[in-house]
Amino acid sequence: MPVAAVIGAQWGDEGKGHIVDLLANQARLVIRYGGGNNAGHTVVNDRGVFKLHLTPSGIFDPNTVNIIGSGVVVDPSALIGELNELKSQGIDTSKLFVSERAHIIMPYHTLQDNLQEQARGASKIGTTGRGIGPVYADKMDRSGIRAVDLLHEEILLGRLRVVLEEKNRLLTKLYNAKPFSLHDLYMQYLDYGRQLADHITDVHPIIHRALEKDFPILLEGAQGVLLDVDYGTYPYVTSSPPGAAGACQGAGIGPTRLSSIVGVYKAYNTRVGEGPFPTELEEGPEADTLRQIGKPWAEVGTTTGRLRRVGWFDAVMARYAVELNSIDTIVITKLDVLDSLPTIKVCTRYKLHDTEIEYPPSTTTILNRVEPIYEEMPGWQTSTSHIREFYDLPEEAQEYVARICQLIGARLGIISVGPERDQVIIVNKIF
Ligand code: GDP
Ligand code: IMO
Ligand code: MG
Helix, strand or coil, X not given: CCEEEEEECCCCCCCHHHHHHHHHHHCCEEEECCECCCCCEEEEECCEEXXXXXXXXXXXXXXXXXXXXXXXXXXXXXXHHHHHHHHHCCCCCCCEEEECCCEECCHHHHHHHHHHHHHHHHHCXXXXXXXXXHHHHHHHCCCCCEXXXXXXXXXXXXXXXXXXXHHHHHHHHHHCCCCCCXXXXXXXXXXXXXXXXXXXXXXXXXXXXXXXXXXXXXXXXXXXXXXCCCCCCCCXXXXXXXXXXXXXXXXXXXXXXXXXXXXXXXXXXXXXXXXXXXXXXXXXXXXXXXHCCCCCCCCECCCCCCECEEECEEHXXXXXXXXXXXXXXXXXXXXXXHCCCCEEEEEEEEEECCEEECCCCCCHHHHCCCEEEEEEEXXXXXCCCCCCCHHHCCHHHHHHHHHHHHHHCCEEEEEECCCECCCEEECCCCC
């Protein structure tokens, strides 16, 4: 029963898109299980360079069925735009299905997200402004609109009538914003429903049949587990569970069916938006090296274009991610970014006052006070981007990878040394 969940094991942007694209031709189904178009997954392959926000990264394999699962929140206009762009680049999108149960991001969600961020002032979260918090809040509050609703005129009108009255009250009374017109929203979303009608379906039978037949399935994560709403650096988190439990819930597959949980880690750490980052490097030549400004893979947000914050590999957080998600296989990406550094630091523990701690504290204020304890390792100062076998890596690079895997506490699966599909070193097979 080969069902592999590929999850981000840091603060997002670990290179999940790259890895899912690489593995997609071995899978029958690729299911994006959570988040929305706050995600930005870059895929570089023989078809071109693609920035995917909602479409699963298996879309480039002509034989793979791609599913946007029930745990995803879908902005229909963003999805339609993305599909049109893919089609214009010659990519077949006919085997992409969207779960009827997926919740829909409405324009009032995006507006609310941005108004809330403004109101938070200095304590803003630094969201992507895509309406993620408000849409998940409405889902839990049972006042969401789901993909299936867009396909039924009366249901959509009925749901919108109830929901919009309350939303408009909130937006006008609390934020002094203009109310949304029921008629305009209804017409627009009905039209989106028509445009997406070939894609929106009950995906449960497709997934269930694939499981019955033991077809290989890939579950594609978005965000990273340090942004998890329960276990991340709350409140500087997203509003969904990006880890293994979220993979099961969002795809509609029970936990015992997962054969592998693959944690994707960058060889260092990055973060977009606000929130604690114990190993952050703010300035200096090492920070500049990690940022890679000017390169296609520079640390610039795929979705918002914001500069990503950068820092050394944090093994305290990395191990925490393994423990929370039962990660059994490690993928290390962007090893090549470290190529020019004379020495590389790895944070193995934190110091809080005079005590050494091995777990991240649960509150932001305390996490902001920890001091990383570093181990220093020699760099290799030679290019690795052409290497395809582990033992062809410079010895220092082998030692660096081995040390971080030992600290993380799971087996090594893949090392990636460049953004292109074949720039990988396969150490252990995922399927
Ligand atoms: P995702 O959100 O986890 O899919 O990651 P993003 O696509 O947001 O960010 C990863 C960035 O690193 C993208 O620009 C990728 O093309 C690039 N990338 C992925 N793997 C590697 C690698 O091994 N080396 C380099 N240099 N770039 C990589
Ligand atoms: P991928 O899938 C990196 C971050 C935002 C912000 C916080 C909350 O590309 O790895 P939200 O809009 O979700 O309410 O923002 O979460 N964030 C991401 N950071 N990669 C992502 O996705 C992210 N999705 C959300 O920057 O700090
Ligand atoms: Mg990304």
